[in-house]
Amino acid sequence: MAQIATIKKVSRTLIATKGVSGLSLREVAREMGVVSSALYRYFATRDDLLTALIFDAYNDLGASVERADAKASSESAGERFRITARAVRRWARRHPHEYGLIYGTPVPNYVAPVSTIEAATRVPRVLSKILSDAQEAHPFPLNVDAARDVDQFLEVEALEEVLVDVPREMYVRALMAWNMIFGFLSFELYGHYVGSVKNANVMFEKVLDELAGLLGL
Amino acid sequence: MAQIATIKKVSRTLIATKGVSGLSLREVAREMGVVSSALYRYFATRDDLLTALIFDAYNDLGASVERADAKASSESAGERFRITARAVRRWARRHPHEYGLIYGTPVPNYVAPVSTIEAATRVPRVLSKILSDAQEAHPFPLNVDAARDVDQFLEVEALEEVLVDVPREMYVRALMAWNMIFGFLSFELYGHYVGSVKNANVMFEKVLDELAGLLGL
């Protein structure tokens, strides 16, 4: 196996057990039976390795969600929304540290490269497709006022690339739903539901119900 | 000044400039003109120092929000909700790294002590009071079904201590609103709105409008 792939694989298992702050190049090297300086031939810095892992995590999550939606193509829009949202959650719970890598506190001075941004839109794209399909099937009565000034605070040109065929009236709620899903997972994974939510599975379904209502699904 | 207070103060300025991962006991000691081992008399470990800072951050945020709500006591419930939510956001934007300390990726193996949990409920308590006041003033028509099985997935006994006089029918939406506010801030502060939201001030107001609608405010 190419060394780069091995390094990333070992790093992922290390992150899975000790968290991202517990990832050290020296330990990766030790695990590989190689001296630490050898790794610098493949990753100039620890942050470069993290960037590669972030990129992979976005794509892994994106692929999982795309797969889930593809399998649910015959379902109703509301069901597809729930299925894909559950796929996001399942991935997050299975890879909590990789989730933290992409949706937790960013490493200081980290600037996402363009390729990462691209990978990060895969989940929103899936949710967007469901919205536009639903809107096409039976249009949801929308408040036209909501579309008037969205270009004042949203990057409509960029959003149109992701929210294809989604009416502008829905942009705010669509962003909210996206945000709510990941906000929920952060709260769940980071322990903010301890003492208030005892069955996150059920609570998540309730949240999905509310979001579906908000989105007219 | 007591050494403990000095250590925390220096730590806070250090965190503000270099982030939480950039906080080192040795640098704190250097800044104080003292040798690093001296600090271990006051904090047995770096994590203990962080725990103290987390506790302070929760209380600082809680006090800010309580103050904002107290000043808005004559306003309508909807306005109070917006004012306190804005206070949360203002605090988060002014103390992004302390925000990360409490709502970002937790340090591995970290377990919040009871005192911290108590401090963490100050914001929810304020939001809850607004809800119960509004419900008292003019009751919001609630779906009684929503109250039926909440004890199946929520810690109703513990929640009743915080959500005082808030009808159970609203528990899910109340938790969602709380979660949405912090989810929004995490997205805003951690750069997930780059490329989609260009004016977070306005977007936040739109989100508050939606949440107010959801809560009947």
Added chain:
DNA sequence: GCAACTAAGAGAGCGGTGCTCTTGCAATTG
């Protein structure tokens, strides 16, 4: 078939980290 080049790891070392343990000093107390 041999020389030249290249890819990849070894090893030493720098300055940094959290943390421990022993030592020394100074103030306070009995």
Added chain:
DNA sequence: CAATTGCAAGAGCACCGCTCTCTTAGTTGC
């Protein structure tokens, strides 16, 4: 005055990211 206590200093351990030079193994070109 003697004893105790509080507090900081200093040395040192094992780890970290990262840099630099050196050696080895393999490949290429003639």
